[in-house]
Amino acid sequence: MNELFPIFLKLENLHTLIVGGGYVGLEKITAVLDNAPYAKVTLVAPQIRDEIWKIAEENPRIALVTKPFEESDFEEKDLVIVATNDKPENQRIKSLARARHLLCNVADTPALCDFYLSSVVRKGNLKVAISTNGMSPTMAKRLKEVLNEALPDNLETAMEQLKAVRDMLKGDFAYKVDELNRITSVLVEPKPKG
Numbered sequence: 001m002n003e004l005f006p007i008f009l010k011l012e013n014l015h016t017l018i019v020g021g022g023y024v025g026l027e028k029i030t031a032v033l034d035n036a037p038y039a040k041v042t043l044v045a046p047q048i049r050d051e052i053w054k055i056a057e058e059n060p061r062i063a064l065v066t067k068p069f070e071e072s073d074f075e076e077k078d079l080v081i082v083a084t085n086d087k088p089e090n091q092r093i094k095s096l097a098r099a100r101h102l103l104c105n106v107a108d109t110p111a112l113c114d115f116y117l118s119s120v121v122r123k124g125n126l127k128v129a130i131s132t133n134g135m136s137p138t139m140a141k142r143l144k145e146v147l148n149e150a151l152p153d154n155l156e157t158a159m160e161q162l163k164a165v166r167d168m169l170k171g172d173f174a175y176k177v178d179e180l181n182r183i184t185s186v187l188v189e190p191k192p193k194g
């Protein structure tokens with residue numbers, strides 16, 4: 001069973017530390033910025049890939065620091081993603097993060113992660129996050145492609161209209177819930193046979 005609790009973070013309000021600037025560091029900073037373009041990120045590593053420098057050049061919220069991780073890098077950070085190629089060091093960084101109650105992802109060791117990154121389906125304001133409980137990131141990636149095809153493109157219009165109704169509805173909470181359920185019931189009604 002997948003016992004992970006999904007949440008959607010406003011990374012522009014938080015400061016994320018990424019440790020490691022190789023392929024995985026690039027993958028993680030890309031995942032962060034694709035979803036949260038205004039995220040504030042500091043990336044620390046002795047070697048940082050050119051693609052990451054390029055990203056940082058175009059984005060003033062991204063700071064790159066060319067040096068090995070030090071505990072002081074945790075200062076004023078809310079979230080940590082560890083992606084060095086040094087497993088014992090990843091483990092040490094995770095222990096230090098735990099001691100500070102910082103939420104930490106260790107890309108190469110699911111057992112050390114407080115959270116996983118997910119595969120993400122996006123349609124305008126709609127976002128669907130997929131996790132396989134760490135079983136198969138490739139399966140998550142494929143399911144994203146399947147859902148992306150399956151979800152209709154006009155969902156955005158439907159959402160905008162529902163928001164307008166939601167903003168317009170007067171009455172108590174129970175009344176609003178009933179009305180919104182009634183209007184959207186067509187989405188879950190069984191399809192007519194034939």
Ligand SMILES: C[C@@]1(CC(=O)O)c2cc3[nH]c(cc4nc(cc5[nH]c(cc(n2)[C@H]1CCC(=O)O)[C@@](C)(CC(=O)O)[C@@H]5CCC(=O)O)C(CC(=O)O)=C4CCC(=O)O)c(CCC(=O)O)c3CC(=O)O
Nearest residue numbers: 031107108110116117118119131132133134137138140141
């Ligand atoms: C546990 C987790 C922790 C975390 O990273 O947060 C984790 C761990 C590991 N990933 C590994 C490998 C790969 N990861 C990907 C891709 C993605 N990995 C992502 C998430 C997660 N990966 C978390 C669980 C998510 C869940 O619950 O399902 C995605 C969804 C999100 C993202 O990273 O942004 C993103 C797809 C985004 C998209 O495109 O939609 C690919 C495929 C590819 O790149 O094409 C491969 C190679 C093929 C394969 O192995 O499947 C390895 C082995 C490393 C090695 O062998 O050295 C480990 C470590 C281990 O499992 O031990």
Ligand SMILES: NC(=O)C1=CN([C@@H]2O[C@H](COP(=O)(O)OP(=O)(O)OC[C@H]3O[C@@H](n4cnc5c(N)ncnc54)[C@H](O)[C@@H]3O)[C@@H](O)[C@H]2O)C=CC1
Nearest residue numbers: 020021022023024025044045046047068069084085107108
């Ligand atoms: N979760 C995932 O999606 C995946 C995880 N991995 C694992 O992630 C790890 C990293 O892989 P790559 O990025 O390909 O390696 P890489 O060799 O491209 O990059 C390693 C990075 O770590 C940095 N680094 C090393 N020691 C450091 C320290 N003390 N402080 C800060 N930075 C330090 C290096 O300067 C470099 O930027 C590997 O162990 C790999 O097995 C690999 C593929 C996918």
